[in-house]
Amino acid sequence: MIETFQRSLPNGTTLSCRATGTPGRPLMVFLHGFPEAAFIWDELLEHFAQPEHGGYRCIAPNLRGFEKSSAPTEVAAYKAHLLIQDIQQLAATESADGTMAALVAHDWGGAFGWGYANAFPQQVGKLVIINSPHPGTFTRELRHNPAQQQASAYMNFLARPDAEALLSADDFKRMWPFFTLMKAGSDGFGWLTEDVKQRYREVWNAGLTGACNLYRVTPMKPPLPGQPIDGIPVLPRERLTIDVPTFVFWALDDAALLPGLLEGLEDYVPKLEVKKVPNATHWIVHEQPQLVAREIEAFLQRS
Numbered sequence: 001m002i003e004t005f006q007r008s009l010p011n012g013t014t015l016s017c018r019a020t021g022t023p024g025r026p027l028m029v030f031l032h033g034f035p036e037a038a039f040i041w042d043e044l045l046e047h048f049a050q051p052e053h054g055g056y057r058c059i060a061p062n063l064r065g066f067e068k069s070s071a072p073t074e075v076a077a078y079k080a081h082l083l084i085q086d087i088q089q090l091a092a093t094e095s096a097d098g099t100m101a102a103l104v105a106h107d108w109g110g111a112f113g114w115g116y117a118n119a120f121p122q123q124v125g126k127l128v129i130i131n132s133p134h135p136g137t138f139t140r141e142l143r144h145n146p147a148q149q150q151a152s153a154y155m156n157f158l159a160r161p162d163a164e165a166l167l168s169a170d171d172f173k174r175m176w177p178f179f180t181l182m183k184a185g186s187d188g189f190g191w192l193t194e195d196v197k198q199r200y201r202e203v204w205n206a207g208l209t210g211a212c213n214l215y216r217v218t219p220m221k222p223p224l225p226g227q228p229i230d231g232i233p234v235l236p237r238e239r240l241t242i243d244v245p246t247f248v249f250w251a252l253d254d255a256a257l258l259p260g261l262l263e264g265l266e267d268y269v270p271k272l273e274v275k276k277v278p279n280a281t282h283w284i285v286h287e288q289p290q291l292v293a294r295e296i297e298a299f300l301q302r303s
Contacts, residue, residue: 009089015061016068021049026101030060033107065210106130136240155221182281189287247299251280
């Protein structure tokens, strides 16, 4: 049974959350991305709360700017360290010592997962990243790989001042292709049912400004025509290293995040395992939740 609640944090943010499992059990936190919401994790929340699968306390917040969570309008309110602070304060309300047994994150959630594990490695037992680029390899590919620059060009569209209006028009006509134009998603898994579409409509009707502000605030997007690559920052190495056991799940038919993002990842993440999944797209959590759950469970059971 999924419970839903609003959690007010010391920093003034309120996060709408979905959770399963007994409070006080080892904590698993699940972070969603764009244009999604916490509900994408429901099947995994229920899986990992069961005693035979670990009996975890599982919680999936809607990130600030999504669903019924706080949604400040100013772009600067979406800087990565502030969203990481949200998650850290949320974990402190669910775990006596503020630690997580595992942090599982996809897409934008993964960006904050990487940052969290870098800044607070002692608070993360294990890290699971699903199709979310590490900032070190992402910066390299955005600066030097034309194919990844082209694949990420949509980020500049989502950063436009009128992005929310364009995305909301005509029953979110521009939103559905994010899901359906991926190679396997166009004809493959059948997950985008009318019921699922209605759940997305409810999330998007709550507002898209926060979600678009993630794209406005980040300097990690390809340069516009005529712009130099110098606007893409090169972070110091100490901001990039991940010293916790990490499992990276990579669907190979992700049209936005190319497999080149995996090259050299072990240089930043020495305790790394990578699982490449053919015939799956960026939306693998929707497409194959049982596979995702099984692989994560096996990783958590390995010492």
